[in-house]
Every structure is written in C-alpha cells, then in structure tokens.
Amino acid sequence: MKGIIYTGGELTDLVTLARLPVYLQTFLRAQNGMVAYFGGLHLRGCVAAPGWHSLAAVWQGERALWRTYAELKKSDIPFGQDCVGNQFLLRGDAVLFLDTETGELADLDVDFKHFLFGAEKFPLDALGMEPLRTFQQAGGVLQPGQLLSLYPPLCIATNRAAAPAAKAVPVARRLDWLADFYRQIKDLPDARP
Structure with missing residues (x-):
C-alpha cells in the first residue's frame, strides 16, 4: 500500500487477535x-493504545459500532474505515461497507484479500477518497488519528456544485x-422524488 502515515507497531491485544479469522x-x-x-484507509490493529487504532474498541467496547x-x-468485525469514517467490516468471509451517516450496509462482493487488492489497484474509487483528494488539493493534511468531517453530510442532497466543507477532526x-x-x-421516511 502507498502513502502509509502510520503503522500499528507491536501486537498488545492478543485476546482480540485470537478471536479473528486466521487470515486476518x-x-x-x-x-x-x-x-x-x-x-484514505485505516486498517485497525490489535492494540490497547492508541484508542483510535484499537479494533477491540469499535468491535466489543462501550462504543462498539x-x-x-x-x-x-455483534460478530461483524470492523477492521477498517475510510477517510470520513465509513466502515469496512467482515461478516464471515465477506467484506461489507457501512455508510455511517445513513446506517446502510452493502456487501462489496469481495473477501478480505480481494478488498485489499482492489484498494491497492483503484484506491480513489474503492475507498471513496474524493473528499480527501479535495481536502488535500486545498492544502489540508490528515494526521494519524484523524478523519474528515464533512458539512453538509454527504447524504443530504444540495443544489450546490461545490464539494462539502471538510476539516480534520479526531477519530472519536x-x-x-x-x-x-x-x-x-x-x-425519517425516505425522500420522494
């Protein structure tokens, strides 16, 4: 993978590690x-700290997704997230995508290995990195432990041609x-066309 700005270091949460599928x-x-x-992509680790990198915190902790x-x-494993906080999860061997604004869940029709392959080959499309690209073109930089906060939220249709305003905020x-x-x-009921 390219553009690595953080690596998880030593495995410190062996209890969580033992609960994961062998390939993970x-x-x-x-x-x-x-x-x-x-x-553009955060793959969580088996660590106690930092909290924003802890798989256990979002899988089994008080703030579990x-x-x-x-x-x-409860068994869905939230192994990663994109630049705005949408989640990638494992359900069995299938990778699912959770839109965290709407709660909609989609099966990406790939396993973990092919998810990584697609992210590596087509990161902009596979990871929905357009908001990050726009943020970077305006001089913004995401630091480890940060996600983009977008306003208005992406699920709200607007008549503006401009991209939502983005700022870097802590993951939590x-x-x-x-x-x-x-x-x-x-x-809320779905909007009618």
Missing part, C-alpha cells in the same frame, strides 16, 4: 494495522458525530 491474524502479525493513502447501527451484528469525535447524526435520521 496473519495480516495483523505481519503489520498490526496502518493508515494508508495519506488517510453494533451498539449504534441496527444493521450490524467524528465517529461520535456520525453515530448521533444516524440516530437522528434513522427513522
């Missing part, structure tokens, strides 16, 4: 997660904001 254990033993593509998003199962703040936004809109 093998991947994390070789490299305990990373932030690649200058913030399945506690908020109705479509998720962004994920909390997305969870709160999802809770507010999840029971």
Whole structure:
C-alpha cells in the first residue's frame, strides 16, 4: 500500500487477535494495522493504545459500532474505515461497507484479500477518497488519528456544485458525530422524488 502515515507497531491485544479469522491474524502479525493513502484507509490493529487504532474498541467496547447501527451484528468485525469514517467490516468471509451517516450496509462482493487488492489497484474509487483528494488539493493534511468531517453530510442532497466543507477532526469525535447524526435520521421516511 502507498502513502502509509502510520503503522500499528507491536501486537498488545492478543485476546482480540485470537478471536479473528486466521487470515486476518496473519495480516495483523505481519503489520498490526496502518493508515494508508495519506488517510484514505485505516486498517485497525490489535492494540490497547492508541484508542483510535484499537479494533477491540469499535468491535466489543462501550462504543462498539453494533451498539449504534441496527444493521450490524455483534460478530461483524470492523477492521477498517475510510477517510470520513465509513466502515469496512467482515461478516464471515465477506467484506461489507457501512455508510455511517445513513446506517446502510452493502456487501462489496469481495473477501478480505480481494478488498485489499482492489484498494491497492483503484484506491480513489474503492475507498471513496474524493473528499480527501479535495481536502488535500486545498492544502489540508490528515494526521494519524484523524478523519474528515464533512458539512453538509454527504447524504443530504444540495443544489450546490461545490464539494462539502471538510476539516480534520479526531477519530472519536467524528465517529461520535456520525453515530448521533444516524440516530437522528434513522427513522425519517425516505425522500420522494
């Protein structure tokens, strides 16, 4: 992978590691997660700290994603996220994509190995990196432990031709904001054309 700005270092959460499928254990033993593509993809690691890099925190902790998003199962493994906080999960051997604004879940029709291959071959499209690209072209830089906060949210249709305003915020703040936004809109009826 290109543009690696963070690597996870030593495996310090062996309990979580032992619960993972063998292929993910093998991947994390070789490299305990990373932030690649200058913030376009964060693959979580089995660590106690930093909290933003901890797989256990978003999988089984107090702020586990399945506690908020109705479509998720407790067994879904949130192994990674994109630059705005959308999640990549394993359900069995299938990679799923969670839109964290709307809670919509999509099967990407790939396994973990092919997900990594697609991300490496077509990062802009496979990882939805257009907001990051626009942010970078304006001089912005994402640091490890940060995600992009977009306003207005992407799920809100606007008549403006301009891209949403983006700013770098800590991962926890962004994920909390997305969870709160999802809770507010999840029971709204779909818009009619």
